[in-house]
Amino acid sequence: MEKSKVVVIGGGIAGLSAGIYALKAGFDVDIYEKNAIPGGECIGWNRKGFHIDNCIHWLTGTKKGTELYDVWESVGALAEDTEYADISSFYTSTYKGQSVTLWNDLERTRKELVEISPEDEAEINKFIQYVEYSKQCLIPAAKPMEMWGIGDYIKMGKSMADFPKVMKEFGKISLEDYSKRFKSPLLQKMLCDYLPKEYCVYSFMVSYATMADGNGKVPMGASLQMSLRMEKKFKELGGKIFYNAPVNSIVVGDNGMSAKAGVVGKKNASGIELGDGSFVAADYVIPTIDTNFLFDKLLPSKYMPKELKKAYENQKAYPATSGFQVAFAAPCNFEAGETTFVDIEPLTVGDRSFDRMYVKAYGYDAVCVNGDRQVIQTSIFQTDEDYFYWKGLSSEEYNRVKEEKARQIQDRIEAAYPELKGCLEYLDAWTPLTYERYCNAYHGSYMSFVTTPLGKSVRITGRLKGLKNVYLAGQWTSAPGGLPVAVTSGKFAVQRILKDLKRDVEI
Numbered sequence: 262m263e264k265s266k267v268v269v270i271g272g273g274i275a276g277l278s279a280g281i282y283a284l285k286a287g288f289d290v291d292i293y294e295k296n297a298i299p300g301g302e303c304i305g306w307n308r309k310g311f312h313i314d315n316c317i318h319w320l321t322g323t324k325k326g327t328e329l330y331d332v333w334e335s336v337g338a339l340a341e342d343t344e345y346a347d348i349s350s351f352y353t354s355t356y357k358g359q360s361v362t363l364w365n366d367l368e369r370t371r372k373e374l375v376e377i378s379p380e381d382e383a384e385i386n387k388f389i390q391y392v393e394y395s396k397q398c399l400i401p402a403a404k405p406m407e408m409w410g411i412g413d414y415i416k417m418g419k420s421m422a423d424f425p426k427v428m429k430e431f432g433k434i435s436l437e438d439y440s441k442r443f444k445s446p447l448l449q450k451m452l453c454d455y456l457p458k459e460y461c462v463y464s465f466m467v468s469y470a471t472m473a474d475g476n477g478k479v480p481m482g483a484s485l486q487m488s489l490r491m492e493k494k495f496k497e498l499g500g501k502i503f504y505n506a507p508v509n510s511i512v513v514g515d516n517g518m519s520a521k522a523g524v525v526g527k528k529n530a531s532g533i534e535l536g537d538g539s540f541v542a543a544d545y546v547i548p549t550i551d552t553n554f555l556f557d558k559l560l561p562s563k564y565m566p567k568e569l570k571k572a573y574e575n576q577k578a579y580p581a582t583s584g585f586q587v588a589f590a591a592p593c594n595f596e597a598g599e600t601t602f603v604d605i606e607p608l609t610v611g612d613r614s615f616d617r618m619y620v621k622a623y624g625y626d627a628v629c630v631n632g633d634r635q636v637i638q639t640s641i642f643q644t645d646e647d648y649f650y651w652k653g654l655s656s657e658e659y660n661r662v663k664e665e666k667a668r669q670i671q672d673r674i675e676a677a678y679p680e681l682k683g684c685l686e687y688l689d690a691w692t693p694l695t696y697e698r699y700c701n702a703y704h705g706s707y708m709s710f711v712t713t714p715l716g717k718s719v720r721i722t723g724r725l726k727g728l729k730n731v732y733l734a735g736q737w738t739s740a741p742g743g744l745p746v747a748v749t750s751g752k753f754a755v756q757r758i759l760k761d762l763k764r765d766v767e768i
């Protein structure tokens with residue numbers, strides 16, 4: 262019997278995952294990707310003999326025995342012999358000559374924090390206790406939640422017994438407000454350094470807990486290699502991936518082409534139209550691309566789920582996340598710590614001014630080292646407003662500003678680390694517009710909507726009202742996005758197809 266055909270749009274982590282699981286479920290699968298390589302945002306690139314790693318700061322799901330680890334293993338991203346970077350801390354913050362580190366060892370952190378600020382002891386103990394509780398917050402990855410039975414809820418309730426306390430206490434407080442509970446200015450800075458200060462405290466606690474629990478390691482070989490491992494798995498299973506193949510639209514209704522009889526109708530997609538005008542028939546379509554682009558260019562906006570619509574209409578409550586990033590080559594003996602935040606002379610990017618910045622050294626991975634030099638990077642957090650600032654520049658101004666800001670950042674790194682003066686080589690700078698150009702990313706956002714106290718976490722099932730055989734995947738299906746959401750969303754889309762076919766959803 263001829264196999265049903267699944268067409269996946271986008272060859273990022275969600276698209277590769279959807280493709281792999283659809284093949285495992287016995288479908289015939291094509292992936293169409295607009296770029297020349299797989300990975301989407303999970304990639305890196307080479308400059309002047311150095312590899313710049315664009316993505317993985319931590320990969321949630323590296324702990325064996327978790328459902329998410331099984332998914333990463335199943336898609337070929339991780340394996341028994343995967344090597345991880347030797348990183349012992351989340352990050353370090355420095356302020357007025359003092360420094361503090363959030364170690365993966367929570368007791369070590371607790372002691373260090375109390376030593377720095379004995380008067381904050383009670384609040385520090387509580388912080389560590391709640392980070393410990395947050396280790397229970399594991400991403401369910403066996404099947405979509407709408408398919409859960411009572412047994413699944415009981416299992417989750419048992420394994421996450423203390424996590425509701427975190428949500429109750431810290432689910433609606435911003436990091437900025439929380440930091441004011443601490444008297445030490447250094448600890449206040451530390452709490453607002455890593456994530457934007459308007460983020461909810463619980464997302465920070467969960468991030469730190471993931472690292473502290475050994476469930477957020479960094480696989481060696483950098484982000485692109487992980488995407489390539491998934492592409493290899495997809496091809497080995499018999500999938501076809503087409504590069505430089507942008508999809509123009511999802512064709513709704515029967516356009517007379519050859520999708521399987523009985524499937525196509527007004528409430529179904531018959532396939533996709535590619536950039537060159539050709540048509541590809543499909544029984545099922547899984548778009549994994551940016552949802553703002555999808556419901557603007559590939560499908561009429563009437564199909565956009567109302568949860569997404571609401572979020573796009575309320576930018577203040579649902580901001581986008583991006584960065585102005587710069588990479589340099591630096592000597593390998595530069596040992597400031599893996600990720601260290603420093604005070605800087607105010608730096609203006611767009612309309613906003615920044616007085617803190619981090620330096621991340623990539624010497625832990627041989628692919629980011631060339632001879633006795635390693636890549637170091639920084640990122641200045643960018644918002645929706647910043648995106649419009651960059652967007653408003655002419656292409657000459659854009660290049661000029663990018664170079665000028667990169668030079669100013671170099672000055673600030675050298676001011677923080679005088680030993681680097683004269684030793685830095687500029688490699689590259691990129692902005693929110695880079696992500697828009699490369700991935701069609703909404704306002705250059707490389708994560709989904711930020712969870713702020715003003716909004717409700719966005720989560721959609723990926724089914725579209727009025728369109729039966731299109732199943733969304735991708736990081737925009739569940740805030741705050743990221744690699745775990747991307748990889749599980751691909752699997753879940755296939756499980757939804759299987760459910761509708763009344764087949765077993767175990768894959």
Ligand SMILES: Cc1cc2nc3c(=O)[nH]c(=O)nc-3n(C[C@H](O)[C@H](O)[C@H](O)COP(=O)(O)OP(=O)(O)OC[C@H]3O[C@@H](n4cnc5c(N)ncnc54)[C@H](O)[C@@H]3O)c2cc1C
Nearest residue numbers: 271273274275295301302318319508707735736743744747
């Ligand atoms: C600087 C940075 C740091 C990050 N750090 C982390 C981290 O530490 N941990 C973490 O979990 N996540 C991190 N992320 C986020 C992570 O990279 C993303 O959440 C994830 O890669 C999104 O995957 P996706 O498949 O949903 O989307 P995408 O990666 O955007 O993939 C969508 C794909 O669709 C393609 N496409 C778009 N339009 C079309 C079209 N019309 N036709 C065909 N193809 C199309 C795009 O080219 C792209 O390849 C980071 C991202 C960045 C940029």
